[in-house]
Amino acid sequence: MTGINGYIRMSEIESFFKSAFSVDNVIFGFDGSDLKVLLIQRGAAPFKGKWALPGDLVYPNENLDTAAERVLEQLTGLRDVYLEQVKAFGAVNRHPLGRVITIAYYSLIKISDFLVTPASFAQSASWHAVSEVGELAFDHNEILDTCLKSLKRKVRRAPVGFELLPPKFTLTELQQLYEAILDDKLDKRNFRKKILSMNLLLDLNELQEGVAHRPAKLYQFDRDTYEAFVAKGFSFDL
């Protein structure tokens, strides 16, 4: 159906409208060696003091995606960020204060863009290596797991990894990012061959600076070429 289909009485309808929904956002970042997730420390019950995914109730006149964007912006000040809906979590008792289902999203942000923390509650937000996250509030461990699996799948089939890197990056940095996400070592020569053969990287003819060894060439993701390829049925595959 969806909804009110004539087979339930009006008095019953009201009891259905006693639920709420929220969005929770798994915000991923990459610091050069680890895949990280942005968590907040809860300042109020329930689960006061526990680490949790940033999230909020969805306003009555707000679209789900908009709510997820709002949560992200309130916490990081960032807009126009890569955002993907993953799954709804709706176990009856997942929220101690009532029936709340939550729609899980993940975002990919450039960790270096996250300098200030505009929202009032943000002073208690911090990055945690995904591999070292402890017990979270609510069912947030399950949500994080699901989003991480979803990211692993996604990153092999669409060039979303670039969302986590600064605009200019080296091939080694890119490889380290993939290794962190996939939790697996990749062969350097094969990786470079494959990535470069896709023609999605623009060689900037610039070199790294300030490193104590041979500087690497800097590249930039060529979004225009990518979108032209996609339009023609090209599929990224790693």
Added chain:
Amino acid sequence: MTGINGYIRMSEIESFFKSAFSVDNVIFGFDGSDLKVLLIQRGAAPFKGKWALPGDLVYPNENLDTAAERVLEQLTGLRDVYLEQVKAFGAVNRHPLGRVITIAYYSLIKISDFLVTPASFAQSASWHAVSEVGELAFDHNEILDTCLKSLKRKVRRAPVGFELLPPKFTLTELQQLYEAILDDKLDKRNFRKKILSMNLLLDLNELQEGVAHRPAKLYQFDRDTYEAFVAKGFSFDL
């Protein structure tokens, strides 16, 4: 967050609890040549008379998956069926009578099992070829599209196609199923080679009966072997 995090007033909380959620279920079947979807004709406003996906509001103390199973069982009488959550749809105005977000699922059933229609509203349910579905109620065309895309992806990476076939089937039937889902012709020899090399089919040493031509061998999906493979990290890929 999830929920009530201390940054909104109680009076505001109540207004959040004026929303409802539903599940909608894209029930796929296969009739030997077309991929089909089970639709119901709405008997009440809104969208009275329009075809729609079967769905219902989620009971206050009911899990999402359970609700999707219930919708399926009420319509078809079937239980223990392949069911997958796909996405939440929550545009503010998607439901004319209030804020209702819906969680979309798809199910895969053996069309031959669907003989009787126990639910009272089921007399108006019928199978429609996916390629010929017209305009549906609500945002159900979008939901159907999304579920179909999800099925196409899934069917290449996990052996779920078997859920749509009777227990005994021929390789040609299996191939036709894949062709219907993927909307693409496959090479017969390559298809058979690939499928058989996975060792997921049990040769029953039986032949088709009642066909006006050379009868084909019958096979059965070997779920035990599949699960043993999965446990060892094997991945189905078509």
Added chain:
DNA sequence: CGGACTTATTGTTAAAACAACACCAATTTA
């Protein structure tokens, strides 16, 4: 019973993708 009809079954080959592997180059620093 034989020929026409229909679908089932099977193998080869060339091209592409993949996996495994090691050495020299460029820069900084001591």
Added chain:
DNA sequence: TAAATTGGTGTTGTTTTAACAATAAGTCCG
């Protein structure tokens, strides 16, 4: 100028994929 560090590059054998067509086993009809 030598040591340390990371950057960059090719080849080969193996596997996978894609393209392609002839024979086999039954049924049906005359």
